[in-house]
Amino acid sequence: TIKGSEEGLLGIITNNGYLDNITFRGMRHHLLSTFDEIYILNLHGSSRKKEKTDDGSIDENVFDIQTGVAIAIFAKYKEKEKKNELANVYYSSIKGKRDNKYDFLNKNHIYDLNFEKLDYKEPNYFFLKKDLLNEDIYNKGKSLIDIFNEFNVGIVTRKDKIAIDYTKDNLMDKLRDFAYLPEQDARNKYDIEKDSMFWKLSEIQKFLK
Numbered sequence: 447t448i449k450g451s452e453e454g455l456l457g458i459i460t461n462n463g464y465l466d467n468i469t470f471r472g473m474r475h476h477l478l479s480t481f482d483e484i485y486i487l488n489l490h491g492s493s494r495k496k497e498k499t500d501d502g503s504i505d506e507n508v509f510d511i512q513t514g515v516a517i518a519i520f521a522k523y524k525e526k527e528k529k530n531e532l533a534n535v536y537y538s539s540i541k542g543k544r545d546n547k548y549d550f551l552n553k554n555h556i557y558d559l560n561f562e563k564l565d566y567k568e569p570n571y572f573f574l575k576k577d578l579l580n581e582d583i584y585n586k587g588k589s590l591i592d593i594f595n596e597f598n599v600g601i602v603t604r605k606d607k608i609a610i611d612y613t614k615d616n617l618m619d620k621l622r623d624f625a626y627l628p629e630q631d632a633r634n635k636y637d638i639e640k641d642s643m644f645w646k647l648s649e650i651q652k653f654l655k
Contacts, residue, residue, distance in 0.1 A: 453524035492513055537575060607637055
């Protein structure tokens with residue numbers, strides 16, 4: 447592996463969501479910690495984001511998918527002097543018609559591209575150019591960590607058709623109905639297809655009775 451040999455080159459073409467999606471900031475930091483240089487060619491083409499070219503025309507995907515695409519090259523050098531530094535990230539992008547993107551990729555070498563070195567910042571480490579004009583104002587606000595001192599998944603429910611109702615009386619009527627129905631009728635009426643390891647319909651009916 448690249449990590450084991452401490453040097454190597456990895457090239458991938460994938461969904462480009464990891465470039466700026468907040469939930470992938472841990473992944474971006476890990477990539478920065480693992481490699482020494484990262485080259486990103488963002489091919490865009492996300493129909494979900496309704497991306498446009500600079501002249502307002504439609505930006506097409508290189509594949510028949512809705513999510514944008516990016517080519518990434520990750521390089522790790524064995525003889526790098528400062529091992530604790532995060533990687534340098536170089537960014538370039540292209541928008542437009544699919545055929546124009548194919549033509550561009552066929553005619554150009556990586557050394558022909560105009561990569562721009564990104565000045566990424568923690569904690570998000572974005573792998574593309576972003577308009578962060580109001581970032582300082584945003585960061586002055588309180589984070590959720592400051593507001594909440596307890597962290598959990600909150601309320602998680604299952605079998606909502608029998609476990610939840612608007613009033614106590616309605617819920618009790620529903621539970622009585624559920625408890626005394628034949629098992630298959632109860633499954634059909636309350637949309638319970640199968641049991642789980644910790645929830646068996648027959649045992650719940652017995653408990654409610």
